Amino acid sequence: MTQAEALKEYLLRLADSDMILGQRLCELCGKAPALEEEMALMNVALDLVGQARNWYEYAAELIDDGRDADKLCFRRDAHDYRNLLLTEQPNEDYAVTMGRQFFFDVYHYFTLKSLTESSDERIAGIAAKSLKEVTYHLRRSSEWVKRLGDGTEESHRRMQDAVDILWRFTGELITPDDTDRVMAEAGIGPDPDQLAKDWRGMVNEVLTQATLTPGAEDAWMYMGGKHGEHTEHLGFILAEMQFLQRAYPDATTW
Amino acid sequence: MYAQLVETGAKRLKTKEEMSPEEREFQEKVDAETKIEPKNWMPEGYRKTLIRQISQHAHSEVVGMLPEGNWVTRAPTLKRKLQLMAKIQDEAGHGLYLYSAMETLGADRDEEIEKLHQGKAKYSSIFNYPTLNWADMGAVGWLVDGAAIVNQVVLQRTSYGPYSRAMIRICKEESFHQRQGYQILLDMMREGTEEQKAMVQDAINRLWWPALMMFGPHDDESPNSQQSMAWKIKRKSNDELRQMFIDQTVPQLEFLGCTAPDPDLKWNEETGHYDFGEINWQEFYDVLKGNGPCNRERIKTRKNAIDEGAWVREAAVAYAEKQKQRAQAA
Numbered sequence: 001m002t003q004a005e006a007l008k009e010y011l012l013r014l015a016d017s018d019m020i021l022g023q024r025l026c027e028l029c030g031k032a033p034a035l036e037e038e039m040a041l042m043n044v045a046l047d048l049v050g051q052a053r054n055w056y057e058y059a060a061e062l063i064d065d066g067r068d069a070d071k072l073c074f075r076r077d078a079h080d081y082r083n084l085l086l087t088e089q090p091n092e093d094y095a096v097t098m099g100r101q102f103f104f105d106v107y108h109y110f111t112l113k114s115l116t117e118s119s120d121e122r123i124a125g126i127a128a129k130s131l132k133e134v135t136y137h138l139r140r141s142s143e144w145v146k147r148l149g150d151g152t153e154e155s156h157r158r159m160q161d162a163v164d165i166l167w168r169f170t171g172e173l174i175t176p177d178d179t180d181r182v183m184a185e186a187g188i189g190p191d192p193d194q195l196a197k198d199w200r201g202m203v204n205e206v207l208t209q210a211t212l213t214p215g216a217e218d219a220w221m222y223m224g225g226k227h228g229e230h231t232e233h234l235g236f237i238l239a240e241m242q243f244l245q246r247a248y249p250d251a252t253t254w
Numbered sequence: 255m256y257a258q259l260v261e262t263g264a265k266r267l268k269t270k271e272e273m274s275p276e277e278r279e280f281q282e283k284v285d286a287e288t289k290i291e292p293k294n295w296m297p298e299g300y301r302k303t304l305i306r307q308i309s310q311h312a313h314s315e316v317v318g319m320l321p322e323g324n325w326v327t328r329a330p331t332l333k334r335k336l337q338l339m340a341k342i343q344d345e346a347g348h349g350l351y352l353y354s355a356m357e358t359l360g361a362d363r364d365e366e367i368e369k370l371h372q373g374k375a376k377y378s379s380i381f382n383y384p385t386l387n388w389a390d391m392g393a394v395g396w397l398v399d400g401a402a403i404v405n406q407v408v409l410q411r412t413s414y415g416p417y418s419r420a421m422i423r424i425c426k427e428e429s430f431h432q433r434q435g436y437q438i439l440l441d442m443m444r445e446g447t448e449e450q451k452a453m454v455q456d457a458i459n460r461l462w463w464p465a466l467m468m469f470g471p472h473d474d475e476s477p478n479s480q481q482s483m484a485w486k487i488k489r490k491s492n493d494e495l496r497q498m499f500i501d502q503t504v505p506q507l508e509f510l511g512c513t514a515p516d517p518d519l520k521w522n523e524e525t526g527h528y529d530f531g532e533i534n535w536q537e538f539y540d541v542l543k544g545n546g547p548c549n550r551e552r553i554k555t556r557k558n559a560i561d562e563g564a565w566v567r568e569a570a571v572a573y574a575e576k577q578k579q580r581a582q583a584a
Contacts, residue, residue, distance in 0.1 A: 029323030033563020151569025244330035254330040
């Protein structure tokens with residue numbers, strides 16, 4: 001794999017994970033447990049979709065085959081999507097929603113933090129802007145994991161269940177493949193070992209404070225999202241998200 | 255605008271002679287355009303009317319997120335998706351802001367929301383209509399936010415200070431939503447395919463009359479208006495506001511190259527206003543009574559969100575309590 005190929009692949013991963021998690025949060029519109037949460041969820045979703053747009057735009061320039069950011073987002077099928085499996089998991093209850101958000105935010109935060117020092121200036125710029133937003137996302141989701149973990153008996157049970165359900169998707173966040181390694185070696189992407197160490201450190205710290213038990217480090221992990229092998233959920237997410245672009249392929253403006 | 259048929263509890267206006275000294279002083283303040291603030295004395299009817307109106311308005315902001323939530327997962331481009339998400343977020347913010355204004359009157363947000371879920375409190379009838387195609391997101395912004403603005407611009411001068419200030423802030427954001435909504439329609443009419451143009455006309459056909467109903471019944475059918483006007487909670491009559499809306503909207507409709515589903519709509523040289531056909535009032539009252547296309551779904555969705563979120567809110571309270579105890583023990 002050349003560095004140029006790896007870069008395009010890497011940008012699509014960043015974009016797709018933001019986009020799919022943003023889409024999942026959009027599904028919660030009008031269904032949050034409190035009006036303040038309604039605002040916060042939409043705010044986080046807005047940040048994620050905005051970041052996705054920035055990554056897609058850069059990816060589209062490099063791919064340079066006539067597709068723009070919208071085409072990359074709304075016209076690729078599931079096997080071309082490169083998002084982390086974690087981000088496509090269903091909302092379920094609020095413990096799963098916040099657990100998913102927390103695991104992703106920790107990964108997202110340390111990834112972006114490293115990307116602010118990327119040798120690719122465009123990436124460093126987008127990362128710096130995104131990091132401000134994601135710092136808030138992480139603070140918020142950490143707080144919720146603690147509230148739910150150390151709240152009532154019911155919330156503790158639900159939050160622990162959420163950790164157990166989602167744990168098998170977390171390995172993918174911190175297990176590097178060739179693309180990740182090429183990016184790290186080029187000084188573009190984060191050092192995979194450092195990322196894994198940071199992720200584990202913060203996750204353990206917050207879960208401990210939340211009186212929750214993390215999964216085993218050597219637990220079996222479900223991976224494949226980064227290569228386009230997804231769970232059954234993604235097809236339905238895209239069917240909904242891409243409906244108009246697919247149903248009206250001749251439309252050039254919306 | 256989002257408040258229709260707000261009860262005042264008054265059958266007729268009291269004369270100055272019938273008023274108590276406090277009532278008279280209050281009315282003189284209102285007449286002199288001095289804002290009433292939370293700590294000022296106010297008639298019980300004034301307080302209750304405002305609680306009803308502001309809570310209806312807040313409920314409308316929150317329920318109004320649902321027809322948009324119906325399309326936010328299917329928005330056609332990143333730009334449109336981001337715009338719609340920002341609009342929905344603004345609406346949640348307006349809801350919070352309005353509930354806070356309402357609480358300055360001694361009302362409780364949770365209690366008022368409970369009334370909504372029990373079907374005892376109203377919200378704008380418009381949100382009981384379904385959003386059936388993407389152009390509805392444009393038409394809702396243009397017509398529904400447009401109608402809301404006509405009402406709310408006037409409410410910036412309403413007599414109760416916190417409500418007036420909420421309106422000033424909300425109006426700014428809603429004018430933005432209205433322009434964005436219109437732009438969605440304009441882009442589709444100018445550069446869209448025949449199918450997209452048909453979507454736009456279809457959205458207008460369905461939402462035109464419900465938007466006009468947002469202003470409430472005719473003045474002579476609006477028994478509570480007189481008292482609300484005397485208290486300057488309301489500043490212009492339903493029919494006046496509806497006419498203002500029609501007059502500003504029809505030229506925009508023509509500019510789009512679309513038509514309204516009203517054969518009687520035409521410019522009247524003599525009055526300097528547009529004439530328009532009679533609203534189907536039976537439909538209006540049916541929807542208010544709960545028999546609109548989506549009344550049941552809207553309330554069910556809101557009620558489920560709050561009911562199913564109870565354990566989350568309880569956990570937050572329990573955690574905060576534990577943290578407080580830990581801080582004290584430390």
